[in-house]
Amino acid sequence: xxxxxxxxxxxxxxxxxxxxxxxxxxxxxxxxxxxxxxxxxxxxxxxxxxxxxxxxxxxxxxxxxxxxxxxxxxxxxxxxxxxxxxxxxxxxxxxxxxxxxxxxxxxxxxxxxxxxxxxxxxxxxxxxxxxxxxxxxxxxxxxxxxxxxxxxxxxxxxxxxxxxxxxxxxxxxxxxxxxxxxxxxxxxxxxxxxxxxxxxxxxxxxxxxxxxxxxxxxxxxxxxxxxxxxxxxxxxxxxxxxxxxxxxxxxxxxxxxxxxxxxxxxxxxxxxxxxxxxxxxxxxxxxxxxxxxxxxxxxxxxxxxxxxxxxxxxxxxxxxxxxxxxxxxxxxxxxxxxxxxxxxxxxxxxxxxxxxxxxxxxxxxxxxxxxxxxxxxxxxxxxxxxxxxxxxxxxxxxxxxxxx
Numbered sequence: 001x002x003x004x005x006x007x008x009x010x011x012x013x014x015x016x017x018x019x020x021x022x023x024x025x026x027x028x029x030x031x032x033x034x035x036x037x038x039x040x041x042x043x044x045x046x047x048x049x050x051x052x053x054x055x056x057x058x059x060x061x062x063x064x065x066x067x068x069x070x071x072x073x074x075x076x077x078x079x080x081x082x083x084x085x086x087x088x089x090x091x092x093x094x095x096x097x098x099x100x101x102x103x104x105x106x107x108x109x110x111x112x113x114x115x116x117x118x119x120x121x122x123x124x125x126x127x128x129x130x131x132x133x134x135x136x137x138x139x140x141x142x143x144x145x146x147x148x149x150x151x152x153x154x155x156x157x158x159x160x161x162x163x164x165x166x167x168x169x170x171x172x173x174x175x176x177x178x179x180x181x182x183x184x185x186x187x188x189x190x191x192x193x194x195x196x197x198x199x200x201x202x203x204x205x206x207x208x209x210x211x212x213x214x215x216x217x218x219x220x221x222x223x224x225x226x227x228x229x230x231x232x233x234x235x236x237x238x239x240x241x242x243x244x245x246x247x248x249x250x251x252x253x254x255x256x257x258x259x260x261x262x263x264x265x266x267x268x269x270x271x272x273x274x275x276x277x278x279x280x281x282x283x284x285x286x287x288x289x290x291x292x293x294x295x296x297x298x299x300x301x302x303x304x305x306x307x308x309x310x311x312x313x314x315x316x317x318x319x320x321x322x323x324x325x326x327x328x329x330x331x332x333x334x335x336x337x338x339x340x341x342x343x344x345x346x347x348x349x350x351x352x353x354x355x356x357x358x359x360x361x362x363x364x365x366x367x368x369x370x371x372x373x374x375x376x377x378x379x380x381x382x383x384x385x386x387x388x389x390x391x392x393x394x395x396x397x398x399x400x401x402x403x404x
Contacts, residue, residue, distance in 0.1 A: 019188050020127045021143050025150025026181045027087065028120040030094060030113050030174055031059050032151050035235050036159040037167040039243040044167065045103055053365040055110045056236055057358050062114020064354035067121050067347050072203040074122050074343030079192040083126070086119035087182040094175035098168045120147060121350050125342040128335050129192060138272055140335070141328045148324050155235065156255055195340040206341065207348055214337050214345075219394055220330040221349045223283065225356035226387040227290055227323050230380035232360025234294075234319070237368045237376050238312075245373070246305055256316055270325035274332045280394060282329035287388035289322030294380040301374055319384075326387070 034041065034055045042052035066086075073082055093112040100106035127143045154174075161170040198206065211218060238256060242248040274282045297315035300308040334345050367375040 016130060016188060016190075017127070017139070017142050019184060020123050021146025021149075023083075023087070023146075023181050023185050024120045024123045024143055025146035025153075026174075026177055027090060027117050027123070027150070028147050029150035029154035030090060030117045030178065031056075031063055032154045032235070033158040033170050033174055034059065034110070036155050036239045037162050037170070038236075039239050040162055041167050045106075047103060051103070053236060053361060054107060056232075057361045058107055058111045059114040059117075060232065060354050060358040060361060062111040063118055064114075064351050064358065066115035066118030067354065068207070068351040069204070070115070070118055071121050071347035071350070072207065072344045073200070074125060074192075075196045075341060076194055076198060076200065076203055078194065079122055079126050079129075079343070080189045083119050083122045083189065084182060084186055086116050086122065087178060087185060090116035090119060091175045091179040091182065094171050094178060098171035098175065120150075121346055122343070124331070125335070125346050126189075126192065128342060130190070138275060140331045141270055141272065141274075144324065144328050144331070148320065152320065159239075159252070159255065195342075203344065207344055210338070210341060210345055211348055214334075217334050217337060217345060217348060219390060220283075220334050221352035223287065223387040223390040224327060224330050224349065225352040226383040226390070227287065227326060228353045228356030229360040229363065229383045230290065230294060230319070231323055232357040233364030233367070233376055233380050234316070234360075236361040237364040237373075240365075240368060241373050241376070246308075256313060270328040273325075274329045279329035279332040280391070283326050283333075283391045284388065286322040286324070286326030286329065287384065287391050290319045290326070291322075291381060291384040291388050293318035293322060294377055294384055298374060298377045298381075300377075301372075319380075326391075 038052045038055070041055070042048065045052075070082075070086070090113065093109055093116050096109040097106065097113060100109050124140065124143055124147075127139050130139075158170045161173060196203070211221075242252060270282055270286065293315045296318075297311060300311040300315075303311060330349070331346075334349055335342050337345060363379060364376055367379050371378075
């Protein structure tokens with residue numbers, strides 16, 4: 001039975017935190033396995049690098065579509081069964097990716113991976129339902145630690161596995177891991193009482209209504225969407241840049257995920273800080289750190305190999321820290337807007353975020369081809385600055401000061 005009391009919800013949250021964080025991490029990792037492999041994959045399939053860039057673009061578009069069309073069902077049905085069904089389908093889609101015999105089928109499978117990986121965004125609101133509202137920021141931060149760790153470690157593991165066993169092996173391994181976490185979720189995930197009786201068409205209609213009625217949701221989604229353009233542009237082009245500029249393979253590109261994984265420390269820290277000083281301030285701090293990190297990475301083009309790699313690694317650490325802090329604070333803000341519509345609010349937020357991700361992949365590849373790595377850095381810096389300006393323009397909270 002679903003938790004029915006305040007005390008039980010808090011107890012369940014503690015017991016399920018690791019499972020929820022792991023489930024979120026393994027499902028969302030499926031979106032990123034291809035990114036360090038694009039140079040190797042393009043060579044193996046004898047396709048241009050910009051064509052290989054369609055793989056992460058379609059995966060992220062599929063994810064955005066899955067969030068938009070399927071996440072609202074979490075408010076209408078038992079969220080447990082929705083999560084389990086998506087996780088099972090994701091495992092099948094990953095196996096299809098591993099054995100795809102042609103580019104066309106690989107692109108179809110990648111799109112399916114994106115749609116079904118939206119299970120990650122069913123788990124996040126599930127965690128908030130199991131937790132005390134006074135600790136919402138902390139709980140979101142803990143589960144989002146799993147999400148970011150899944151993203152960044154997927155880059156590391158993907159590059160290393162592909163270097164030894166080829167690019168297809170990582171998708172087969174991912175399919176097995178997702179199937180295993182599906183069994184764990186089946187055994188450990190409680191049932192959830194639906195929060196609405198609206199029909200599916202009505203649920204989709206309320207997405208627009210939520211967007212229209214909540215200015216805070218619009219600000220959060222748009223600001224995080226711009227930050228996502230920067231994130232995706234960096235990771236979608238890094239392996240190609242390292243391969244073209246320095247002759248470095250997928251394993252080296254993947255290890256940059258270790259530097260970025262340091263940003264996972266931001267999730268619980270940002271959640272606690274949002275509970276203490278307010279999420280508005282944390283969004284500003286995080287967006288400022290992200291902007292400065294990308295600006296600093298412009299120096300890499302004028303440094304020797306060791307210096308360039310150091311600057312890129314430190315930049316990855318800092319911008320992931322800033323971006324994750326902003327994301328956790330934004331979620332803390334939006335989940336308090338309408339407790340009965342958390343699934344749909346999350347759908348609106350992450351639809352915009354992953355449209356930004358897809359745009360970043362596409363723009364990053366185009367900019368890299370036209371203006372080189374400095375162009376990618378300039379793009380990431382500019383969109384991060386826009387996100388910061390959006391948060392600074394929010395008059396609901398006092399402007400950031402030195403004392404804060």
